[in-house]
Structure formats: structure tokens, C-alpha cells
Amino acid sequence: MSQLQGQLQGQLQGKVAFITGGGSGIGRGIAERLARDGADVFVTDIDLAGAEHTVDLVTQLGRRAGACKANVAAPLQLEQAVAECVAKFGRLDIAVANAGIGRGASVLEMTLKDWQDQLDVNLTGVFLTVQAAARQMVRLGNGGRIVCISSLAAETTGAGIWSYSATKAGVRIMVRGWAQELGPAGITVNAIGPGVIDTPLAAGLAGEREGVIRKSLEQRTPVGRVGRPEDIAGLVSFLTGPDGAFMSGSYVIMDGGLRDARASWDPDPKALEEIQRIMARGEARRAAQQALLDERD
Numbered sequence: 001m002s003q004l005q006g007q008l009q010g011q012l013q014g015k016v017a018f019i020t021g022g023g024s025g026i027g028r029g030i031a032e033r034l035a036r037d038g039a040d041v042f043v044t045d046i047d048l049a050g051a052e053h054t055v056d057l058v059t060q061l062g063r064r065a066g067a068c069k070a071n072v073a074a075p076l077q078l079e080q081a082v083a084e085c086v087a088k089f090g091r092l093d094i095a096v097a098n099a100g101i102g103r104g105a106s107v108l109e110m111t112l113k114d115w116q117d118q119l120d121v122n123l124t125g126v127f128l129t130v131q132a133a134a135r136q137m138v139r140l141g142n143g144g145r146i147v148c149i150s151s152l153a154a155e156t157t158g159a160g161i162w163s164y165s166a167t168k169a170g171v172r173i174m175v176r177g178w179a180q181e182l183g184p185a186g187i188t189v190n191a192i193g194p195g196v197i198d199t200p201l202a203a204g205l206a207g208e209r210e211g212v213i214r215k216s217l218e219q220r221t222p223v224g225r226v227g228r229p230e231d232i233a234g235l236v237s238f239l240t241g242p243d244g245a246f247m248s249g250s251y252v253i254m255d256g257g258l259r260d261a262r263a264s265w266d267p268d269p270k271a272l273e274e275i276q277r278i279m280a281r282g283e284a285r286r287a288a289q290q291a292l293l294d295e296r297d
């Protein structure tokens, strides 16, 4: 196919993408973007309803899609999910290790369970995703592109977020070793470090639309707005498309310039009410998610 034909049909026409945590936020944004680029998409999540909703969005874009419930912290579930993707579509070109959780707490209060869960999902889950996907890619012999979602928190940290940072810094460094190992098989591996992106996971940092937390964040961020899943999806599109072919072992921050912005803000008394609302919603979501996360057989 000529390059022009490829562009007209979408740069990922005929490719198959596997995405973990594709039932919400950034993962869903990536699924939609890669579908717009022409790829067929397979999403996994512990939240099957969320993953199925993403499938609907992808099929509405005219691409083939599949979903299954799989916990990235459960090796067998993940291996079966990747195998199901390959069985359904007959190939695997792109893998995005996106699923992640946040279990912030002070060092005085962090429980061993929260510490371990966060490691299991954010670090072991990324390793297992890359291992299962790369094994299939090597077996199929067509090369591949792997993108791991790290975080700006791999590079900056602070009170309450240090344990999350540890997992994301692990991802940031692991991709460099994997790029060395998988390069000869024609597979690139890169990490993305998103800043604050407006998703349920980051509700406490992004605040509510029109709320005081959001306004403060917008004022502190050089580009003047919160990040959106489609911002990160655009970078994944670059890394998995023809223009990203020479990139491997990299960690790319996409944060609107927030890394070097003023770190703290003067809390507005109105923020307290907003924080309480967000925390109540966050607690409810976390309780539902925890039950699914504990299913590992």
C-alpha cells in the first residue's frame, strides 16, 4: 500500500491493538483514537461493563472490537485475554499497558494491602501485559509497538503520592530494558508520563468542571487547561504510527507544562466542600473497584 493510500485509509488500517484498563478514562480515549486511525481494538478491564461500552464506541467508528474481563494483576487472566485477542483478530500489532490505580497515603498510614495492590496493578500488571503481548508479537513475527502508561509522578512526587510514584518510576525505567530486548524482534517500547488528565482516577487533582480546584489547576498550568484522554491518545497514535517508528526506550511527559509550574496553591475555603464531594464519589468507586481487583483466580 502506498503511503498516500495508508493516510487516506487511516495510518493503522489492518492493525490490531490490545489495551488494558480500556473501560474508562485514558484507556477508552486511546481505544477511540486508534480506531479512528484504522485499527481494530481489543480492550480488557476488571470493569466489563466499561470495557463493553468502549467496544460500542469503537464499533460505531466502523472498526472491529472485542472485550473481556481481565485483571492485569492475575497472570492467567491476562495471558488468556491476549490469546483471545489474537484468536479473534488473527494478529497483534499494538499493546498499551494502561490499567492503573492510585492508593495514596502517608508513610505513617499506608497499609500493606494498599501498597501491595498498587504494586500488583501498576508495576506487575504492566510487566505481565508486556510479557504476554510481546510473546505473541515475537511468535507472530510481525514486530509491534508497545506503549506503557507511566505518569508525571515518575519524575515528581510528594506527600501521599510517593508509593504511586515508585510504581510509575518503575515503569519508566523498565521500558528502557524492554526496548533493548525486543528491538531485534522489531518491537518498540515506550512510556508516556501524563500530567493531570480529567478522568475518574484523577478527580481529586482535576476537580469538578467550573469548580475552584479546576480553576486553580488551569491557572497554574502553562497551557491553561486540564489534560484530556484524547491528548494522551494523540501521543499513543504517534508512537504506534509510522512517525513513531524510530522511537524506543523513551519516556515522554505530556502535562501542559505542569511539571515546572508552581507546585502548591492557596486553598480556597470553597475547595473544602468540593474535596468532600469528590472524596465521597472516590470512596464509592474505590469500594466497587476493590472487590473486582481482589478477584484473581
Ligand SMILES: NC(=O)c1ccc[n+]([C@@H]2O[C@H](COP(=O)([O-])OP(=O)(O)OC[C@H]3O[C@@H](n4cnc5c(N)ncnc54)[C@H](O)[C@@H]3O)[C@@H](O)[C@H]2O)c1
Pocket: 020, 021, 022, 023, 024, 025, 026, 027, 044, 045, 046, 047, 050, 070, 071, 072, 073, 098, 099, 100, 101, 121, 125, 149, 150, 151, 152, 153, 193, 194, 195, 196, 197, 198, 199, 200, 201, 202, 289, 293
Ligand atoms: N488521570 C491522570 O491524571 C493520570 C495521570 C498520570 C498517569 N495516569 C495513568 O493512566 C492510566 C489510566 O488511568 P485513568 O486516569 O484513565 O484512570 P481510570 O480509573 O479512569 O481508568 C483506569 C481503568 O483501569 C481499570 N483497572 C484498574 N485496575 C485494573 C486491573 N487490575 N486490571 C484491569 N483493569 C484495571 C479500571 O477499572 C478503569 O477502567 C493509569 O495507569 C494511571 O495511573 C493517569
